[in-house]
Amino acid sequence: MSRTHTTLTRPDVALIMRQVLYALLPGTALLFYLYGFGLLSNLILACLSAWGLEALMLHLRRRPLRPFLQDYSVIVTGWLLAVSLPAYAPWWLILIAMSFAVVIGKHLYGGLGQNPFNPAMLGYAAVLVSFPLEMTRWPDPAQSGLMTADFSTLLASVFGIGTAHWDSFSGATPLDQARMALHGGKSLMDTGISLFSWPQTLSWNLLNLAWLGGGLWLLWQRIISWHIPAALLGSLTLVAGLFWLLDPNHYATPWFHLLQGATMLGAFFIATDPVSASTTPVGKILYAGGIGCFVYIIRTWGGYPDAMASAVLIMNMAVPLLDYYTQPRVYGHRRRWLP
């Protein structure tokens, strides 16, 4: 190549991925506090299987192992899945999700940079539709935390050794309760959901704030641009606010939607996956705006407790079209609205 470069330290893919991992730390730490060993087992199993599957696929595809195993991209995928799956997820569930994510979601499309769908969300969606029971069993933080759940429960639930006591402390998430209340025609007051009821609602709120903090740091570091989080949160607030104003008894408040479920994780860490997201500024806004709308639609009228995975996957499909029709005006060209 005919050029030399001045700046000696340039960001590379591995650095970007590492910074994403750093930004995931506050949320992960809170999850660890809430779910103790359950989160740890999720993380270890997910990252190990992700790494192993990546190595296997690289070997099968006859690609160099070293640069791709050192780029941390598959660790990010594993980490995102680990914090998305319910804590204390059984090992086979994690393995299946990771297989979907890495083998089908990433490598069958051609590896890093080629996947049209967010691999982590593809893996999540695959196990969500296949194993709905396991996927909705979020343990109650009051009983599963670092202080309360011991190692034997971990062995029992994750590896099936011994007896599991799951049903005793797994419950529906606040989002689930809100949706079921709506479907059942009850008002939200009857379900007793408030923003600050410990442990369920408040823990989710805190968790979302932790993801938000990490996400803002990513934004500050310019690892992600503001377009996607702003448009996603904006459209979700707008739609949720509209329905809430129409009927505050039935529809949850916008801040409930912002601080429950995977909203912040999705807005800052999942929808911003550069490979599967739109790349033009306008495209990013439309893409993330669409995700926000779909999240609300699926949460409110859909059949699943949370909607981030499906919403992201739906909008992933629109990305080539969005990219094509939202090309920025090039210097010296007139603006054209339709190419």
Place this chain on the structure above:
Amino acid sequence: MSFLQLFRHLSPRPGLALDGHKQVSTTRAVTTLAASRCNILYLPLQQHAGSKARLRIKAGERVLRGQCLTWIEPGVSVPVHAPTSGYVSAIEAHPVAHPSGLSDTCIVLEPDGLDEADPQGLVPLPDYTRLDETTLRCRICEAGIVGLGGAVFPAAIKLNVKPDIPIRQLIINGAECEPWITCDDMLMRTRADEILAGARIMLQVLANHAPDGKLTALIGIEDNKPEAIAAMQAALARLAHSAPHTFRVVPIPTRYPAGGEKQLIQQLTGQEVPSGGRPADIGMICHNVATARAIYRAVVLGEPLMSRYVTVTGDGVREPANFEVPVGMPVEELVRHAGGMLEPDCTLTMGGSMMGMALHSPQVPVVKATNCIQVQRPVPERQPTPPMPCIRCGRCAEACPMSLLPQQLYWHARARELEQAETCHLFDCIECGCCTHVCPSHIPLVSYYRFAKADIRSKRAARTLADQARTRHAFREERLERAKRERAEKLARHKAAVRQQSPDTDTASTATEAGTASTPDARQAAINAALERAKAKKAALAKAEPESGENA
């Protein structure tokens, strides 16, 4: 931090804030290197954009300083001049600065140290205000002046504006945005008066194109060169009482690639050069400061372009500085004048760190396009890292000063989808290298675009040739067809004429002829009759031949 500042931080601007490394080479004074003291000079015939100049001299001849060594030809071409007197020892292929590393025809000049000027050289024209634009443009062309900012397009052609196109602004480019290069900076510090004088000559050339006679000149200089700005302003103050035109020195923000013609025009005037067009389309002409100075010397002093300011810099050279270097001096010798290399295996680059070109040989000569020679230590951090796949992060699009989507272009260029690459405005790319610089996957993006552009150009050329051949073929077919038709018509006319002349005689033959056209039987009969006739003729011939043979 205010909200506005926060927003600015979060929304990246196009271009790059680069470490300029300008201090490295601006601390020492500019040294003029005499061509007559050189051991050898290599003068490539192709030092400009356009067609290669044709030789006017032969090997073994003695040439004089300022002598024109090639023919001055119409078209996009300028001549090459001898920087000093000496003997042309050879005309041969020699390594030149080209990305391919190939050699090109060079005149090898061995200076004789006398530095004898050519008496038939250019005549000084100090009273240029009396001259018309054609004379001035001819002089600029004769003096071999090309754009010294890097594009090396013949300056006279750039100044040759169609009569109906109005020109309102002359833009003098002193931005010099590339890291490491300081030759324009030092030129402005030391030769500000000459630059302004050159700019005034250009205004004179363009005077007839200015609507209502208003023509202004803007001198754009990046604000990291306060000394150059001060020097230019001082020169302007000295000129003020005699300058009939308005000059203005405009400091512009330091942000690569501020010195790109299109970027500079946008920065100074807020206007954009239309895609595929020239600055003249929006009433502007843009020239580099060094070109302005060369024009001054060519017109007022009658001195063709034989030397230029060159920066020798980098962390691998002992005394980085600027030099006035004769064209043709080998880079090796120039580096020796700057104290030589600190390590034997330093890399040589011609140009800045963004758009520069690695030199394959230290014997490559300095040419009109050479603004900088970088001598860099071979540190491992500078070695190219193997590229990773594109992760579509979009940093390239944020950095692109043309608002292109480099990542999309790369995708198409890599897949050889040339048509799509063109619809993504591949040809608007100015190859500034911002995208390559920020790419976290270390993909040599610009190399892909250059490759795709070359591919498209060669395909276009092939298509043009094929189209020409097809047109030629179609024309030939048509011509043959027409000739045949005309022959047939002529025959028919002739026959009709014959028939009219003797309508009663030989009615039988007319009947047969009419029959040939109608029934196959009649045609067969006619053929048989013709065969009979031929046989009879042959027999008669055979009978006649032996007789004649015997007679002989």
